[in-house]
Amino acid sequence: MDLKKRILEIAPETQFVEQGDIKAIVPSSSFYALAKKLKEDEDTSFDFLLSLTGMDFGDSLGVIYHLESTKYGHTCVLQTSTTNRENPELYSVCDLWKTANFNEREVYDFFGIRFINHPDMRRLFLRDEWNGYPFRKDYDMDSNPLNMTNEVTEDKTTELTIDAEGNVIEKENTLFDDKEYVINIGPQHPSTHGVLRFRTSLQGEIIKKIEPYCGYIHRGIEKMNENLTYPQTLALTDRLDYLSAHQNRHALCMLIEKALGVEIPERVQYIRTIMDELQRIDSHILFYSCLAMDMGAITPFTYGFRDREMILDIFEQTTGGRLIQNYNVVGGVQADIHPDFVNSVKKFIPYFRNILKEYHDIFTGNVIVHQRLKGVGVLSKEDAISFGTTGGTGRASGWACDTRKRKPYAMYDKVDFKEIVYTEGDSFARYMVRMDEMLESMKIIEQLIDNIPEGAYQVKMKPIIKVPEGSYFTSVESSRGEFGVFLESKGDKYPYRLKYRSTGLPLVAAVDTITKGGKIADLIAIGGTLDYVIPDIDR
Amino acid sequence: MFDFSVVSSWIHQFLTSVMPEGLAIFLECLVVGVCILAAYAVIAMILIYMERKICAWFQCRIGPDRVGKFGLLQLFADVIKMLIKEIVELKNTDKFLHALAPYIVILSSILAFACLPINKGMEILDFNIGVVFLVAVSSLGVIGILLAGWSSNSKYTMIGAMRSGAQIISYELSIGMCLLAVAIFTGTLQFSEIVAFQADGWLIFKGHIPAVIAFIVYLIAGNAETNRGPFDMPEAESELTAGYHTEYSGMHFGFFYLSEYLNMFIIAGVAATIFLGGWMPLHISGLEGFNAIMDYIPGFVWFFGKAFFVVFLLMWMRWTFVRLRIDQLLKFEWKILLPIGLFNLVLMILVVVFKLHF
Amino acid sequence: MGLKKPKIKSIKYEEFQDNESLEKMAAELNANGANVILGAVDDVINWGRANSPWSLTFATSCCGIEFMAIGAARYDMARFGFEVTRPSPRQADLIMVCGTITHRMAPVLKRLYDQMAEPKYVVAVGGCAVGGGPFTKSYHVVQGVDKIIPVDVYLPGCPPRPEAFLYSMMQLQRKIKLQKFLGGVNRKEKKQK
Known part of the structure; x- marks a missing residue:
């Protein structure tokens, strides 16, 4: 099967770059449909998102996806980007591949790209009050001095969705209710193997929900x-x-x-x-x-x-x-x-x-x-x-x-x-x-x-x-x-x-x-x- | 056989001859109290040193060996450090209960410790319902643990305390069953009489099958009572950092630490007393010469030898097994140990009624 | 009382490095002279403290693995009195900062330090904790833990060898042995401005 042809059928505006690994550059508007098709079609079945990489191309911000099929073993590389550097928004694929959830949060953290339909658009590694997005090429390295105040953990998170008229709106999601018995396991805990932090909602001894917090050893x-x-x-x-x-x-x-x-x-x-x-x-x-x-x-x-x-x-x-x-x-x-x-x-x-x-x-x-x-x-x-x-x-x-x-x-x-x-x-x-x-x-x-x-x-x-x-x-x-x-x-x-x-x-x-x-x-x-x-x- | 009551009655006579009887008894109580505390501290130190060395031995390590010869002074260093370490005061807690909890724990274990007959005539608390008294006071400790967990105002300690409550109260039943089986066999609840009963053979030999079952169940349940691995759920270092005493520092923590070891010794001591004959030397009926030689070894040597042997068994368990999960722990008690205990009780009754024992 | 040389069993005083700073510290302490009895009590207390510093189970990255290694069979820090590592900061005397401290971790580390009961000691383990190590140019790494908490012993290396760990612990013991519990302190936290 010719993957190139397949991709062009679904998204005709796609361009291919053949330097190094072959990369398909997909416009952001048709990206989600393409990804969904590639995942769900029987003959492509790209069910494994190997890697999701944020990129700053200088004039635009984008994401590169490495897909792989566990059934056929074939791979493809997709790239999509947006030129809006002030308020970059792309479509989330976290409903297709669960791993995209954390990876997109990472991209948001580093590049400030917000993903539409992502249920939990928070920073992953850095603190919520961090200024700017460190992986952008124009990031000022001195803009964030050491902040010794204790971190306040928010129980609310935002989600970007599209309403009936096609506008992007913000919605608020709740991570933990006020009444839940939430304990912090980590960052300093003998068996988190380092400094990982789990906020764990308990019912007696039984775990209802776990929210991992990373970034305590993020060294950039x-x-x-x-x-x-x-x-x-x-x-x-x-x-x-x-x-x-x-x-x-x-x-x-x-x-x-x-x-x-x-x-x-x-x-x-x-x-x-x-x-x-x-x-x-x-x-x-x-x-x-x-x-x-x-x-x-x-x-x-x-x-x-x-x-x-x-x-x-x-x-x-x-x-x-x-x-x-x-x-x-x-x-x-x-x-x-x-x-x-x-x-x-x-x-x-x-x-x-x-x-x-x-x-x-x-x-x-x-x-x-x-x-x-x-x-x-x-x-x-x-x-x-x-x-x-x-x-x-x-x-x-x-x-x-x-x-x-x-x-x-x-x-x-x-x-x-x-x-x-x-x-x-x-x-x-x-x-x-x-x-x-x-x-x-x-x-x-x-x-x-x-x-x-x-x-x-x-x-x-x-x-x-x-x-x-x-x-x-x-x-x-x-x-x-x-x-x-x-x-x-x-x-x-x-x-x-x-x-x-x-x-x-x-x-x-x-x-x-x-x-x-x-x-x-x-x-x-x-x-x-x-x-x-x-x-x-x-x- | 050396009888310690000779010494104690001599002291009593001497004291009553120079002062009124009330004052004499008061003085004696004081001396005995000091002796108990001293013995308590010394045994705790021996146990901690022993645990460190045994644990190191199991783990292919050396263990403490730089402080003093063979690391013998290590514990003194620990104690000195702990005595002068700051006791952290917490905000938003019930300070009185927070400070009270370690004392309740240590009090209950000292009371239980006083029940152990160490030598012939060397029983401190010895009355006709001694076994019941021991079970009662040793379960007081759980109140201290619950208080510690609750008054620290921390979620970890709270979970630890709740686990501890569930665990200790459950396993108390099994211990009770084992002690009951022994009471049925010996026909008494007084420690000195239980020991005397074993003059012609230890109970574990005399009572054969039911006694062995009771001994094993008692060891398991006793280990769980003391919150030691594999039943160290309330502390569960890798789950709850330090469990119910997470927020305690300095000597308050030291009390919990000490009482853990002493509780282990009490469990071992009781096991030695009721199953292995306490201070009673090894007697084999028919071998008079052998028995006479055995009698030359003083009673307290027998007692401590047996108790430390059981302690060694408990440590072996501690350093080999993986920790259980709380639901498995409770399931193990209510669905396995308790039915075994009940069955064993019936078995023991049959053995006693039909005189099937030795 | 004059200067007393802190002794570590079977290792000569001269074999340790950086004796000058110890001597300076001791000289400052003894500047006002000391009571003989209090001095003797101090010696006992310091002996106890020096031989029983229990460490906090704290590790953020690579050095933590080496820290585990010194607790295990071949190196066995229990020999020197570092018997257990306590997971609760309330019961620990010593915090070995094993690994990189990032901006997000810094308040947590400070809080852990504050939660510990006095007397408390800090060893900065590894290049990262000493001064940022290979990550000095990073936007999210604290350039040395001494920016956050007072450090007693610095232990360079990436990661330091277990032998070096033990050496740093001995240096700490020597430092503890020169302290005063009664009559004068030699280790004050800087007041926050």
Whole structure:
């Protein structure tokens, strides 16, 4: 099927840009109809909104949508924009894809684009009284000094709708009634895994509604990137999701290499793959530890950390860092692997295979764990796709969403591994997916570790990297989902816009759906199994 | 067997010979009170040190070892720090109740502590309905917890207190059932007589099946009574930050902390007394020589040995299991433990009526 | 009473860095002289406080993971008396600011600090908390927590190694050992203008 033709049939004014990835530029008036058609038509069925990126084009403000079909695997990129910079308004797609809800709030927060028919048009990351929109190119960096007054949380929110005459009007929606028993879980709470805040409406112990508040660790990494050269931007990726440091950096390096058309030596591909998988094991051990701790068992927590230290030792040998390694660079890796690297990895794997049984003995086999996790926090496959909860969460709901299989990169098309998919969609499935994935990761490493080819560990790059004009998107499977990088380049040595597809934001968006009707304790267990990392959400 | 009543009656005689009897008794009460408080504090410290070391051992850590030899002085450091730490006064709260709550908790646990017979003739509160008294005073603590949660004027503490109320009142039933089973078997509610009853064999051996069931149910219910993991719902660090005592600081928090450990010891002590013979040495009928050797070990050694053994079991539970959810916790009590307790009661009656015990 | 060197078990005084500022602090404290008995009581109190600072469970980003690591099996901060981390600020003595503090988080951190009971100590962990770290040019990051709350020990690194964490905790212990509970304070919050 020719997608181009399809799009032109529905929206004839569409233009196509073929620099980098092919992009369809759709006028804002016909955008919603096109999106709806593309999603609902049987032969296109774009049911997965991979990424939603706000853009400031200088004269206009716009949004770029990356769509994907889980049925056919095809993708398309749509762009729509408005030239009204004073009062920009676009149509919301949050009724088509649930993940658009939070993403559009993010775009409103950063660019000030208001979405019509969006039920909850509030800022997502910044405080309500923030002046201006920081990601606009004309934003004054000094316009918001540190405000030490305590934040007042509003229970009202606005919605833009269109009345019978076709005018845009504002409507007021209520988040929480005055009579509801609302408790704040976070931002400082032992089991929100950082500084996430849930406002939770309770009826006794039962959760009626959850409203997540993000932004307590929003550092504006994407905006900072616009003033950094490409090699410099690499430094910040490790700090997004520090438990997928290698993978995040891998994604950005791959993107730049793809845009430049650089061929990467096979040795580098081997090293990157092994490192990615080690990182995945590391992250999943931490997942196990934290879940156990959230559920009140401290002993498995220390077991997990004990073994995690061994992976960190391996990392440290080669990269010199424990958590933030700064190892991948454009065109290769920073340094060759340590002479002992192969040995220590080979020593670690059999050890860990054994110890994994111990993990299952102390935690997985426990009756209470089964009671706490089985049948709790069920996320259906449709919801998982609609929210875009990739990674372990999606795979636990029966959605085979592993990027390593869907869009193989590095060595993943040459190694043999199984994609772990469970169909229950409950907390226990989410837990088991990750425990089983560790075994698969070890399998991948074992296939590669003995065959690392000789060769250069780096391609010599020019001192100043200039990416050709166009827009590019690459994604990798990070420890907790599909981590994507979107780059809009104007041919400069700085990126014009660099956006990271957060793996955690869809998870947080889905929390309300998953926890509905559960208990407070379930929220904690669900939060543990969703395994989000807050700095990755807030960026 | 060393009988402590020799010492106490000697002191009493000595005192009455130099002063009127009323004053003597008053003085004795004072001394006994001070002794209880001292013992309370010392045992709490031992327990905390023990918990830290055991927990570290379970978790492949070392535990405190830098402050003093083997970290033995660690607790003194903690106590000194806590004693002089600021006690935060809260706005918009009932200050009187807020300050009262930790004292109620600690009072109830001291009262319960006083019921334990430590050695032969070393019972402080010992009367014919001792078991009932113990159950009554130990459940007073829940009032303190509820007050603490309510008077802090915080939603977290409120939820913690409500959980605690539901949990403690439910599990009290199971404890009552187990104690009743023992009372049926021994035919008395007085601790000293229960211990004396076990002179020719501990109850857990004499009462075989029903006694073992009662022992296990008692341990589980007792663990829940003390709000310790896996039943630490009211505190639930990862859910409610610190549960009902979230807003307490300094020594007020210290009281909650101490009483948690002491309650654990009381549960263990009662279990040791009624199931494992208390201060009664291990006697095997027919082996007179063996029994005589056992009698050389003083009673309080037996008592503390048994009690700390049970404490170890409780800690083992605490550091292995995952926390339950509140509805599962209540379901577990009302649908599993309580029916077992009732059934066990009937079983015990049958055993006693048909003289099937040893 | 003259200057007493704060002792940390099995580590020499000279091996610590930044002894000068400690000595300066001690000299200021002892400028008016001290009562012998009060001094002895102070020593006991400081010994207790220094050996039992319980930290608040507080982490915003990467450094938090390393903070968890020092509580776990290999590094085990319980050895030094940092036995538990308390999730409630009322019961914590020490706040390790692990990670970046953003504009939105700043009032929350200040509030947490205010909620803690005296005596309270602050360790700024990691480049971000010390001075903004890699995010100095960001529009939403506080350039160092000392802009919000008084800091006792600065611990650079991104993230610092667990050994460095322990070192910073020992430095804090040394600082606590030089305090006065009776007769004079050496640590005042700046008055708000």
